[in-house]
Amino acid sequence: MRGAALLLVLWLLALLTALVGGFALAARTEAMQSQVLVRGLVAQNAARAGLEYALTRVDAEDARRQWRPDGSARTWRYADADVTVKIVDENGKVDINQADLTLLTELLRVLGSSQAEAARLAAAIVDWRDLDSLTQVAGGGEDADYASAGRPYGAKDAEFEGIAELEQVLGFTPALYASIEPHVTVYSGMARPEPAFASAQVLDAMGMDGAAVVAQRGNIDPLTGLPRPGGPGGVPLVGSRSGTYSIDSRARLADGRESVLRGVVRVGGNAVPGMAYTALRWEEGASPR
Secondary structure, rough: OOHHHHHHHHHHHHHHHHHHHHHHHHHHHHHHHHHHHHHHHHHHHHHHHHHHHHHHHOOOOOOOOOOOOOEEEEEEEEOOEEEEEEEEEEEOOOEOOOOOHHHHHHHHHHHOOOHHHHHHHHHHHHHHHHHOOOOOOOOOOOOHHEEEEEEOOOOOOOOHHHHHHHHHOOOOOHHHHHHHHHHOOOOOOOOOOOOOOOEEEEHHOOOOOOHHHHHOOOOOOOOOOOOOOOHHOOOOOOOOOOEEEEEEEEEEEOOOOOEEEEEEEEEEEOOHHHEEEHEEEEEEEOOOO
């Protein structure tokens, strides 16, 4: 009997040890999961703070403190996060509702398409937005072309509501869309972008020396906070701002955790009550390390 009792006690001790160990492991796992979630939220809020801070700097009264909305990378320290922000005025991008066939073709060519492919894709963009059913000379894409390609929809025959619609345009692939997405907009309403804010690729598409213009824009007069005059070929280095900006804010914590926030926002006007801006596009995500 004593042997059986001892054996029972040993089994109970083993069971209790296993239970305690299981509870400890579960508690540790939950604590680690909570830490991951908390750190993710910290990084996400730091990226949001970067966007908010960029909007205060882009409209700073003192030009020497302004962040010019030309895509230059700006660094900022927020709590324990290193934040890198890029802000671009939408006036510096190619408006796919307003740009002509030549500018669209040149942009696609600069981004890596052959001349023939660039012309065909640009024509497809124009066919998507125009009201008629006539296919562009370079190829383009009207309803019959979409049907032949097995697409269950035809050309929209109306303006683009967002740049993501480009993915539906005949001939566009995910890779093509990814290459053109940073350089186009539907918010400027301008036939040609403002050189003061345009990327080197857009400037090249406009027939300018993009690299030279971007370099000159970075030559800032410390007394005025503005680019020194005398841009290559007389290109204006100061432009009219739209108040609508693309902002890319990336926060990195000390432990390597990162969060990215990409948005298009419009300041002033009919902003949401309690907000200084209206979000027109909003993408965010964290990448745990």
